[in-house]
Amino acid sequence: MTALASVSSTLPSRRDEDWRYSDIAAVERAWPVAAEVIDVAAGDHARRMIVQDAAIGSATIRQLAITLAAGARLDLHIINSGGAYGRVALDVTLHQGAHFELGGVIIARGEQVLEIITTVRHAGPGASSNQIVRCVAGGTATATYLGKVAVARAGQKTDAAQSFKALLLDRGATANAKPELEIFADDVKCAHGATVGELDKTALFYLESRGLPPATARALLTRAFLSDALASIADDAAREAAEAQVTALLEAAL
Amino acid sequence: MIIIDNLHASVDGKPILNGLSLTINAGEVHAIMGPNGAGKSTLSYVLAGRAGYEVTGGSVTFLGQDLLAMAPHERAAAGVFLGLQYPVEIPGVSNLMFLRTALNAQRHLRGEAEASGAEFMKLAKAAAEALGLPFEMMKRSVNQGFSGGEKKRNEMVQMAVLEPKLAVLDETDSGLDIDALRVVSDGINRMRSPDRATLLITHYQRLLDYVVPDFVHVLVAGRIVRTGGPELAQELERGGYVSMAA
Numbered sequence: 406m407t408a409l410a411s412v413s414s415t416l417p418s419r420r421d422e423d424w425r426y427s428d429i430a431a432v433e434r435a436w437p438v439a440a441e442v443i444d445v446a447a448g449d450h451a452r453r454m455i456v457q458d459a460a461i462g463s464a465t466i467r468q469l470a471i472t473l474a475a476g477a478r479l480d481l482h483i484i485n486s487g488g489a490y491g492r493v494a495l496d497v498t499l500h501q502g503a504h505f506e507l508g509g510v511i512i513a514r515g516e517q518v519l520e521i522i523t524t525v526r527h528a529g530p531g532a533s534s535n536q537i538v539r540c541v542a543g544g545t546a547t548a549t550y551l552g553k554v555a556v557a558r559a560g561q562k563t564d565a566a567q568s569f570k571a572l573l574l575d576r577g578a579t580a581n582a583k584p585e586l587e588i589f590a591d592d593v594k595c596a597h598g599a600t601v602g603e604l605d606k607t608a609l610f611y612l613e614s615r616g617l618p619p620a621t622a623r624a625l626l627t628r629a630f631l632s633d634a635l636a637s638i639a640d641d642a643a644r645e646a647a648e649a650q651v652t653a654l655l656e657a658a659l
Numbered sequence: 660m661i662i663i664d665n666l667h668a669s670v671d672g673k674p675i676l677n678g679l680s681l682t683i684n685a686g687e688v689h690a691i692m693g694p695n696g697a698g699k700s701t702l703s704y705v706l707a708g709r710a711g712y713e714v715t716g717g718s719v720t721f722l723g724q725d726l727l728a729m730a731p732h733e734r735a736a737a738g739v740f741l742g743l744q745y746p747v748e749i750p751g752v753s754n755l756m757f758l759r760t761a762l763n764a765q766r767h768l769r770g771e772a773e774a775s776g777a778e779f780m781k782l783a784k785a786a787a788e789a790l791g792l793p794f795e796m797m798k799r800s801v802n803q804g805f806s807g808g809e810k811k812r813n814e815m816v817q818m819a820v821l822e823p824k825l826a827v828l829d830e831t832d833s834g835l836d837i838d839a840l841r842v843v844s845d846g847i848n849r850m851r852s853p854d855r856a857t858l859l860i861t862h863y864q865r866l867l868d869y870v871v872p873d874f875v876h877v878l879v880a881g882r883i884v885r886t887g888g889p890e891l892a893q894e895l896e897r898g899g900y901v902s903m904a905a
Contacts, residue, residue, distance in 0.1 A: 606710070611747040612757070614707045615817065616735035616765035625760065629751025629800075 423494070426549040426581045428518040431464035431490030440468040440496075445477040445503075452480045452640075454647065457519075458654075459487035466492045473503035475529065481505070482638055482647060485519050486512040486654050494522040501529035508634040510651060511540035511548045513578070514658040520549040527560035527593075536567045539634040541627055543574035543658060549581040554595055556588040563593040571601045572630055574659070624659050628652055660685045660722060660856045661706075661825055667716035667881075668698075668705045675701040677881035678717070683825070683856045690859040690867055692892060693878035694900040699860045700744060702878070703829040707741040708734050721825070735761075736768035738824030740817075742831045746810040749801035754813065755783060757801050758820055765821065779820075786819035789849065791842050807834030815846035826850060827858045832866035844869030864892040 416436050417424040424432070445451045459465040465488050473479055477500075485491050497505050505525060513519045525534045540548040554565045571580035584597035604626050612622035631651050638644035661683045668676040675698045683689050693699050704712045706719065708731040719726040726734060749757065762782075763773040774782070787794050790812045802810050811831055818826055828847065832840055847857060847870045859870060867875070867889060875891040876883045879900060885891065 605747075608747050608749050610707075610709050610731065611743065611749070612761070613731040614709075614735055614741050614743075615757070615761035615821065616732050616768070617761055618732050618764060618768075619730070621760065621764060622732075625752055625757070626749070629749065632751045 423522055423551060426518070426547060427492065427520065428464075428490045431518065432466065432492075435464040435466045435490070438466045438468050440470045443469060443471045443479070445471075445473045445479050447474040448476045449474075450478045450480075452643075453482070454643070455481070455483045455493060456650065457483070457485045457487050457491045457493055459491060461488070463488040464490040466490075466494070468494045469496070471495060471497040471505075473497070473499050473505060473532075475501040476503060478504045479506070480637060480639070481507050482635065483507070483509040483521060484512070484647065484650060484654070485510065485521055486658075489516065490518050492520040492522065494520075496524045496526075497534070498526045498528050499532035499534060502531045503529070504532065505534040505536075506637050507534075507536040507538070508637050509536070509538035509540075509550070510631050510634045511538070511542070511550070512631075512651070512654045512658050513540065513546035513548045514543040514574075515546060516544065517546040518549075519546070520551070522549075522551045524553045524555065525565065527554070527556040527563040527565060527590075529557075529559055531562045532560065533564040534566070535637075537634045537637070538567075538569045539571075539631045540569075540580060541572045541574060541631065541655070541658070542578035542580055545575075545577035545579075547579040547581065550599075551581075551583045551585070552597070553585040553587065554597075556586075556590050556593050556595070558589040560590045561592045563590060563595070565593070565595045567597040569597075569599040570630070570633070572627060573601060573603055574627075620659060624652075624655055627655055627659065631655075661726070662720040663717070664719070665717040666702075666705070666714065666719060668701060669713050669715050670701060670711060674715070675881050676705065679878070679882055680717075681876065681883060683858060685824075685856055686851075686853040687874065688851065688857045688859065688870060688872045689874045689876065690861060690872040690892065691876045691878050691883075692861055692864075692895055695862075697878045697900075698881040699878055700829055701881075703741055703827050703860055706734075706739060706827050707731055732764065733768065735821070735823075736765040740821060740823030740826045742811075742814045742818060742826065742828040744830040744833060746802050746814050748803045748805075750803050752801050754797045754799060754801050755780075758783060758797075758817060761817070762820060782820045783816070786816045789819065790815050790846050792816055808836060808839035811835055811843055812839065812846075815843055818850065819846065822850075824854070825856050825858065827860070829860045830862065831859070832861055832863065840866065841869060864896040867892045
């Protein structure tokens with residue numbers, strides 16, 4: 406089901422909207438990139454987990470071309486945390502009645518630049534998409550989520566939702582979020598929301614007043630914050646494994 | 660157990676506590692009553708060590724230790740429990756996980772063995788049952804979607820499991836209907852023992868009908884202006900705080 410498709414040849418620059426927050430020097434190291442293809446057949450339900458945990462200092466770009474045939478469903482979860490530069494970019498096409506569920510986690514620290522970029526094309530009627538991206542950024546790291554939803558003229562009764570929340574652990578950290586809607590149908594529902602904040606001080610005090618050391622309290626709240634993005638993993642064992650992985654990454658980051 | 664001596668504290672540079680002194684011995688229940696803005700909640704936050712509550716003078720000695728030099732989690736491990744007026748909702752963190760983490764963090768700091776899963780579940784089940792909190796709610800996110808009464812019961816469940824030496828209960832009676840008040844009061848009374856102490860902070864005399872204190876103090880403008888027995892609460896109920904201001 407996964408294959409390699411066309412290779413893009415032109416090196417992107419920061420003038421390109423989709424690359425404006427990227428580390429272009431790192432992009433150059435990873436270029437060119439072959440897109441991976443995921444096709445989900447009509448009526449099928451596929452599940453995928455992408456963990457980007459490349460070695461310190463490396464540059465990784467994953468580009469996925471995803472097509473969901475009529476009535477198909479894909480639950481895709483991403484944990485993006487490795488390397489100096491890590492980008493997971495999705496180009497998803499939904500045909501009639503298909504559903505795309507995305508749960509994305511970014512854990513960025515040090516000087517990392519980590520990105521999740523999505524383009525979700527509602528090509529046929531009655532398709533739905535739900536994207537939940539949660540990120541924590543510390544140090545002088547940059548975490549970015551650019552989410553484009555494109556509804557074709559045929560995409561009536563589209564139901565598309567995006568939610569992005571970022572937690573900044575340090576003053577030097579950056580989070581970028583940009584929802585983008587391009588709608589050519591007239592009967593659609595497209596919701597999006599984005600917030601950037603810090604850990605709730607009242608909640609931290611509450612946990613500490615019960616005996617949790619500050620680092621433990623911060624880790625617990627941060628993990629809870631990120632778990633929103635993993636809640637849509639239906640299989641308990643798979644979800645717990647993903648949460649354990651996030652916990653381990655946080656321990657290294659906090 | 661705790662000696663508060665001439666305590667001064669400010670919030671945002673504004674003095675709130677102005678020379679508060681209070682000694683509570685093991686086995687005693689004290690109640691602090693006072694009008695809005697007298698410094699009741701400030702006192703509880705200062706004792707628990709909340710950031711932003713700046714001590715500008717005086718001392719607090721808890722079981723022979725300088726309480727004010729300790730971080731909030733160290734105070735908890737030493738045996739101080741603060742029951743909050745507005746318990747905080749923490750989405751995504753289950754009550755059971757939170758409580759088990761708290762119990763074991765305290766035990767760890769005290770150099771005690773951590774509670775096993777089975778031991779903890781037994782404690783939590785017993786506490787939830789005693790306080791009429793359905794065990795299902797223990798599995799839910801901390802206080803999320805709980806009613807005011809359920810939040811206060813949950814505070815008492817935490818107290819029962821953590822077994823503090825000194826419980827400081829800030830307006831634990833607020834937002835409770837009469838049935839919940841009785842259950843919560845029973846929870847407080849069950850914790851009474853010769854080696855524990857309780858400081859009740861309240862607006863109203865109502866709670867003190869159920870948890871009868873050994874001493875009642877009246878706090879006005881950051882100082883204790885009167886101290887008496889339970890009858891002082893009755894007097895306040897009749898005459899109000901205005902009669903105490905002089």
